[in-house]
Amino acid sequence: MKVIGYTSSLPITDDNALQSFDIETPTATGRDVLVKVNAIAVNPVDCKIRQRVTPQNGDIKVLGWDAVGEITHIGDEVENFAIGDRVFYAGDLTRQGSNAEFQLVDERIIAKAPTTLSDSDVAALPLTAITAWELLFTHLALPKETVEHGSGANDIVLVVGAAGGVGSIMLQLLKKLTNATVIATASRESSKQWVTNLGADYVVDHTQPLAAQIERLGIGQVTHVASLNHTDSYVDDYVAVMKPMGKIALIDDPEALDIKKLKQKSLSLHWEFMFTRSMFTTEDMDEQGKLLSEVAQLIDNGVLKTTVGKHLGAINAQNIIHAHRELEAGRAIGKLVLEGF
Secondary structure, three states: OEEEEEOOOOOOOOOOOOEEEEOOOOOOOOOEEEEEEEEEEEOHHHHHHHHHOOOOOOOOEEOOOOEEEEEEEEOOOOOOOOOOOEEEEOOOOOOOOOOEOEEEEEHHHEEEOOOOOOHHHHHOOHHHHHHHHHHHHHHOOOOOOOHHHOOOOOOEEEEEOOOOHHHHHHHHHHHHHOOOEEEEEOOOHHHHHHHHHOOOOEEEOOOOOHHHHHHHHOOOOEEEEEEOOOHHHHHHHHHHHEEEEEEEEEOOOOOOOOHHHHOOOOOEEEEOOOOHHHHOOOOOOOHHHHHHHHHHHHHHOOOOOOOEEEEOOOOOHHHHHHHHHHHHOOOOOOEEEEEOO
């Protein structure tokens, strides 16, 4: 089978940073299914792994943690899926990724794909939907699906980095499944329009001091922060605008955080890393499959929509390099997807 990967870690300016290889197609055993990959999305984690992880002994590292495809083979312990099922998933960071014609994935972290979307539209969803869902409803503990009951009406949620992949699905979840008032950050006019269309009640510019802008809104103190990038740059702003006992959840990798600044207001700090369950084979690993099933239903019911920002064409080394370059330049709005080999 054909895969796109690398044998040495190179800067993305190098045209050989990612290459095409032919390797043997794996066989599904145990709880694994073998998926024929139809479409993928590229995420910042792909760039981070390519930059930080150097394969050993000539091994080929295959990136990619967003996919939709058709099951072609199942392991002998698979209970919930059959050959021919169209499924979507983010996968497992400790295994080979989805930049491949075929991929092995554990049945507990996959779900049947939404039926109302194309493959490329579906591919945009898994990693960011899981990340946003776990951050909002597990770590920040926002009340979910209670819009008609008024629960959470006093919540004010600040989403920093809202125009990216995670932010794009998070804004929809907040507006469709909670009563929270949502403040999104964006700087370019195109980004501001994007987050407004996805449901942000207010938009502030993250290239300017956040605290002063939020205070000028006159809507009260922020109760929850979803910090999706540059967390270390905004900690002082968070402390200034947040209500005592508020919650901050982050997904990025700050070099250092002075958490003593959170003490006076008793602000709590939460990490969201969507690969934790699969990486450590937790007892509730199947929660991610259930979560994706719920997302698929919300998509098919018209509650949520895809977050595709740009379709980059076929799945090949040149196009995936293009995606990495866009992500590393910080230019991407929404998700970058590719389809077909």
